[in-house]
Amino acid sequence: MLSKSLSLKINTIVLIVIAIVDIIRGCMHTFNINYAAANIAKIDPHPDALYLLGVFGMSNFLTAFIYLIIVWKAKHIAPYILLIIPLGYLVGIIGLKTQGVQMQSDFNGQYMMFGYFAICLLTSLTYFTSKK
Known part of the structure; x- marks a missing residue:
């Protein structure tokens, strides 16, 4: 079993990587939007879809910079942030399901996102299950 301090260091490193x-992701969604839509997300290049993809890229920049500030100023909350990330997306998925919104495209990025969520969840759990 890991110690709390080692687990916190691991959580901090993972938050930097995230x-x-x-x-x-922000660069792909905003500055390489046509490539990302055609080759990664595999979505139709409809202007509204591209615009929404770009807006999502803006939120990727926002979260990235917030995570870096946390690493710089408040490392002790890194495990909580890593736990909140998949939970936040879960709330969003539930919202989409309740509104009847379904994907029609392949959206290959979902596989990367499942790995992203699993890493966040498992890393944060190492902290919450570690000994003092």
Whole structure:
């Protein structure tokens, strides 16, 4: 079993990596939007869909910068943030389901997101199950 301090260091490192991934996602969703839509998300290049993809990229930049500030100023909350990330998306998925919104495209990015969520959840759980 890991110690709390080692687990906190691991959580902090993972949060840095997640921030970097979000910066990359932000760049893909905003600056490489046509490539990302056609080759990664596999969605039709409808202007509204591209615009929404770009807006999501803006939120990726926002979350990335918030995660970096947390790492810089408040490392002790990194495990909580990693736990909140998949929970926040779960709330969003529930909202989409209750509104009857369904994907029609392949959306290959979902597989990367499942890994992203699993890493966040498992890493945060290492902290909450570690010994003092």
